[in-house]
Amino acid sequence: MLIGRVIGNVVATKKNLKLDGEKLLLVQPLELSGASKGTPIIAIDRMGAGPKERVLYTQDGRTAQQILGRGVSGVDAAILGVIDEIDFSNG
């Protein structure tokens, strides 16, 4: 699982049928330090995440399909949770 920040959303009328009704959020991948890393991706959201919130997400297809719950489907990224806090030390 990865952490990221919601920076917006994508609207697409024409999309794969199994994505019908799904909220598609733009997620900027983050390092633990909070720095941006790489290009924003599109993830489905069942957690009600909003702009600027930090989220826990997956870029594993199997995991994303479990979240979607519509069997075999063309989805490879999903938000798993909204982050309250991350505590970590280098020890």
Added chain:
Amino acid sequence: MQLGIVCGTLVASRKDERLEGINLLVIQPITPDGASVGKTLIATDAMGAGPGERVFWVKSKEAANPFEPVEVPTDATIVGIVDLVNVEA
């Protein structure tokens, strides 16, 4: 999924039979504000996208899923045509 813009088409008369009848499109990955990022790639198209359209696609094993029950040998498939990108942060 990732954002991209369709910038071309590819024709291959001789190909795996499971790819028959499926359009192959050239995609340039883009950032939400439309800037090109990374290398272009070839993707199968499950949505009827055309050149100049902004799309999003799935990669890896899941790329075959939109074509089930046929197991199409593809590692990138367009699954949506973008109407609008809202960047709010």
